[in-house]
Amino acid sequence: MSILVVGSVAFDAIETPFGKTDKIIGGAATYIAIVSSYFSKQVYLVGVVGGDFPMSVIEDFKQRNINVDGLEIKQNEKSFFWSGKYHEDMNSRDTLITELNVLANFEPKILPIHQQAEFLMLGNLAPDIQRGVLQKLGRRPKLVVMDTMNFWMEIARRSLLETIKLTDVLVINDEEARQLSGVKNLKHAAEAILKLGPKVLVIKKGEHGAMLFAKTGEFFNSPALLLDRVIDPTGAGDCFAAGFLSYLSQQHYISFDAMKHAILYGSVMASFCVEEFGTNGIMYLTQDKIQERYQYLLKTTQV
Amino acid sequence: MSILVVGSVAFDAIETPFGKTDKIIGGAATYIAIVSSYFSKQVYLVGVVGGDFPMSVIEDFKQRNINVDGLEIKQNEKSFFWSGKYHEDMNSRDTLITELNVLANFEPKILPIHQQAEFLMLGNLAPDIQRGVLQKLGRRPKLVVMDTMNFWMEIARRSLLETIKLTDVLVINDEEARQLSGVKNLKHAAEAILKLGPKVLVIKKGEHGAMLFAKTGEFFNSPALLLDRVIDPTGAGDCFAAGFLSYLSQQHYISFDAMKHAILYGSVMASFCVEEFGTNGIMYLTQDKIQERYQYLLKTTQV
Numbered sequence: 254m255s256i257l258v259v260g261s262v263a264f265d266a267i268e269t270p271f272g273k274t275d276k277i278i279g280g281a282a283t284y285i286a287i288v289s290s291y292f293s294k295q296v297y298l299v300g301v302v303g304g305d306f307p308m309s310v311i312e313d314f315k316q317r318n319i320n321v322d323g324l325e326i327k328q329n330e331k332s333f334f335w336s337g338k339y340h341e342d343m344n345s346r347d348t349l350i351t352e353l354n355v356l357a358n359f360e361p362k363i364l365p366i367h368q369q370a371e372f373l374m375l376g377n378l379a380p381d382i383q384r385g386v387l388q389k390l391g392r393r394p395k396l397v398v399m400d401t402m403n404f405w406m407e408i409a410r411r412s413l414l415e416t417i418k419l420t421d422v423l424v425i426n427d428e429e430a431r432q433l434s435g436v437k438n439l440k441h442a443a444e445a446i447l448k449l450g451p452k453v454l455v456i457k458k459g460e461h462g463a464m465l466f467a468k469t470g471e472f473f474n475s476p477a478l479l480l481d482r483v484i485d486p487t488g489a490g491d492c493f494a495a496g497f498l499s500y501l502s503q504q505h506y507i508s509f510d511a512m513k514h515a516i517l518y519g520s521v522m523a524s525f526c527v528e529e530f531g532t533n534g535i536m537y538l539t540q541d542k543i544q545e546r547y548q549y550l551l552k553t554t555q556v
Numbered sequence: 557m558s559i560l561v562v563g564s565v566a567f568d569a570i571e572t573p574f575g576k577t578d579k580i581i582g583g584a585a586t587y588i589a590i591v592s593s594y595f596s597k598q599v600y601l602v603g604v605v606g607g608d609f610p611m612s613v614i615e616d617f618k619q620r621n622i623n624v625d626g627l628e629i630k631q632n633e634k635s636f637f638w639s640g641k642y643h644e645d646m647n648s649r650d651t652l653i654t655e656l657n658v659l660a661n662f663e664p665k666i667l668p669i670h671q672q673a674e675f676l677m678l679g680n681l682a683p684d685i686q687r688g689v690l691q692k693l694g695r696r697p698k699l700v701v702m703d704t705m706n707f708w709m710e711i712a713r714r715s716l717l718e719t720i721k722l723t724d725v726l727v728i729n730d731e732e733a734r735q736l737s738g739v740k741n742l743k744h745a746a747e748a749i750l751k752l753g754p755k756v757l758v759i760k761k762g763e764h765g766a767m768l769f770a771k772t773g774e775f776f777n778s779p780a781l782l783l784d785r786v787i788d789p790t791g792a793g794d795c796f797a798a799g800f801l802s803y804l805s806q807q808h809y810i811s812f813d814a815m816k817h818a819i820l821y822g823s824v825m826a827s828f829c830v831e832e833f834g835t836n837g838i839m840y841l842t843q844d845k846i847q848e849r850y851q852y853l854l855k856t857t858q859v
Contacts, residue, residue: 440782461764462779472856474779476765479743513859553775555858556816 254502255295255369257394258285259361259386260376260491262300262324263333266350267530270341271484277531278310280333281376281400284491287535288522289374290317291543292499297367299323299386301355303331323362330355343486344459363389372502375399376491380409380416387419396507398422398498400490406432418450424494426457439464453512455519457493459486465516471509475516478524478550485530489523492535496522521546557805558598558672560697561588562664562689563679563794565603565627566636569653570833573644574787580834581613583636584679584703587794590838591825592677593620594846595802600670602626602689604658606634626665633658646789647762666692675805678702679794683712683719690722699810701725701801703793709735721753727797729760742767756815758822760796762789768819774812778819781827781853788833792826795838799825824849 260282267274282300289296297320304326314321336350359382373394375383383399399420405413406429417423423446431437434445439456443466446454454466460483462476497512497519504511521543528534568582585603592599600623607629617624639653662685676697678686686702702723708716709732720726726749734740737748742759746769749757757769763786765779800815800822807814824846831837 438783438785440784458764461761464779464782472782473859474782474856476767476777476779479767479775479777480741481743482741510859517859551859553777556776556813556820556854 254293254371254395255297256289256293256372256374256499256502257297257299257367257370257390258282258289258374258376258495259299259383260285260374260378260400261333261356262298262302262306263335263356264305265487265531266334266336267485267487268338269343269485269530270339271482272530274530276334278307279335279487279531281378281488281491283532284488284526284535285374285376285495286314286319287317287532288492288495289499289502290319291522291538291540292496293502294318295370296320297323297370299361299363299367301325301327301359302333303355304328306332320366323364323367325362327355337487339486343483346486361386361389368392371395372498373397374494374498375416375420376494377402377405380405380413384412384416384419387416396421396498396501398424398494400424400494401429403429403432414449417446420451422453422455422498423451424455424457424490424497426459426490430454430456455494455497455516457490457523459489463493463516463520465509465512467509467512469509473509473513473516475513475520476554477520478546479553480524480528483527484534486527487531488535489526492526493519493523496520517547517550518543521550557596557674557698558600559592559596559675559677559802559805560600560602560670560673561585561592561677561679561798562602562686563588563677563681563703564636564659565601565605565609566638566659567608568790568834569637569639570788570790571641572646572788572833573642574785575833577833579637581610582638582790582834584681584791584794586835587791587829587838588677588679588798589617589622590620590835591795591798592802592805593622594825594841594843595799595821596805597621598673599623600626600673602664602666602670604628604630604662605636606658607631609635623669626667626670628665630658640790642789646786649789664689664692671695674698675801676700677797677801678719678723679797680705683708683716687715687719687722690719699724699801699804701727701797703727703797704732706732706735717752720749723754725756725758725801726754727758727760727793727800729762729793733757733759758797758800758819760793762792766796766819766823768812768815770812770815772812776812776816776819778816778823779857780823781849782856783827783831786830787837789830790834791838792829795829796822796826799823820850820853821846824853 261280263280265279500518563585564583566583803821
């Protein structure tokens with residue numbers, strides 16, 4: 254089924270203990286759209302870039318059957334740019350540069366073709382922009398998944414809470430869950446967050462896996478894949494969310510059991526991402542590679 | 557089947573963000589023997605205490621069917637005492653006091669009744685003492701599981717490597733695995749450690765679960781239980797190792813599949829431990845409570 258992806262399409266410059274990149278292609282919606290394209294032939298990308306963004310990348314999106322009618326190009330402006338440096342353990346990072354550029358006045362272009370989308374992925378963005386997308390959609394999608402980050406908890410908490418209330422699945426990491434809830438114990442933090450409105454909460458723990466909490470009280474806990482190498486965590490959370498949502502977009506009925514498998518697909522897609530800098534790890538996947546890693550995850554986590 | 561437990565029986569004084577204890581009963585072999593007593597009616601405890609150690613605790617061991625013939629009491633000396641303070645996140649701790657006392661010259665008393673033991677748990681001790689136990693046993697047990705810690709990697713590395721070589725299953729935490737191998741990536745660290753001799757390596761990751769690596773290349777990865785409260789991590793690693801080994805002691809054949817379930821039982825027993833200070837969390841368990849938590853772990857980790 255069709256997936257509408259809203260989020261940043263951008264340039265990143267990344268430094269990790271394994272090396273350093275110049276400006277490379279990044280942005281939440283970039284990672285999400287690419288991952289989703291392995292699961293759905295109807296992926297709609299909504300975002301904004303500047304005149305500096307390479308047309309070859311947009312061509313590549315099209316080649317992947319990603320519809321880019323909603324990707325606005327502001328010829329006289331510059332694309333969003335983020336630069337960051339990961340610490341030794343790669344679990345934390347410092348932001349070195351954030352140039353909002355085109356994102357400063359981003360108004361997602363929701364076109365008639367987007368109205369039919371059954372799955373909506375709200376990549377990390379200002380929460381009022383995320384909520385605006387929901388308001389512009391005439392009918393509510395079958396499933397709304399949103400990502401956010403600590404930054405919005407600090408500077409736009411009220412708006413964030415309003416957006417979370419309208420969301421089906423909130424996907425955040427453990428530190429963000431603690432910050433959002435003000436509760437240290439993750440079980441209690443999850444309970445507090447589910448009271449904010451979402452039906453389901455996914456807490457990502459990076460190399461330590463992910464946890465799935467439902468308002469019904471159902472719970473699932475999964476380790477991540479143990480990898481030979483982790484080169485660059487940038488985009489891993491986006492790939493996780495995209496794997497989760499786009500696996501569900503293939504299911505007729507979104508049961509809790511389906512969401513368990515979706516968690517595993519999220520882990521699989523994130524695992525490819527972190528093995529290379531930027532989007533390199535997810536650019537050249539095949540269905541066989543995805544299935545092989547999914548089967549391996551099953552084999553090594555199921556008794 | 558019978559389980560021989562060798563290790564410290566001691567006093568601890570513990571401070572965590574949740575409170576502070578006076579001198580309470582601790583020691584690796586204490587935790588291991590208590591946990592094992594829920595799985596086996598033939599647990600043999602070998603250790604040493606001073607005249608200051610309460611007879612009531614030794615009586616309690618006996619009530620649990622723990623054979624204490626190998627627990628030496630040095631009336632004119634003092635028991636081993638450790639005091640530590642956990643940091644805010646409880647993943648790390650500072651040792652405040654270590655008084656070796658009776659442990660300074662500990663020579664495990666291996667009696668004829670110990671010779672029949674089929675399972676040997678070498679709790680954390682100087683590696684030459686651990687190795688000495690193996691040498692004193694006339695026949696090799698069916699399974700030898702050992703624990704150790706970073707301290708021995710620093711001051712007795714050569715002896716530690718000799719002991720590890722003689723072990724079937726080495727159980728250590730992630731930081732210890734990195735330190736022992738000198739390798740940061742845990743997959744490669746595990747490969748390096750398996751080359752040191754053990755057939756199986758268990759890497760404990762505390763709240764993040766545990767990983768099981770076999771020389772055959774088989775691998776299993778499990779999350780830990782998500783708990784309402786974690787009060788005191790002291791002894792959790794010992795309880796994990798004891799749950800792992802003593803579940804296996806009930807099996808006719810120690811397959812890799814059996815070891816997967818043993819990992820889950822290890823997690824279950826560790827989860828009880830951390831919910832209270834010292835041994836309080838494991839003192840009053842029932843088979844029902846253990847089974848209930850094991851079933852919950854299965855339910856929340858299996859797709």
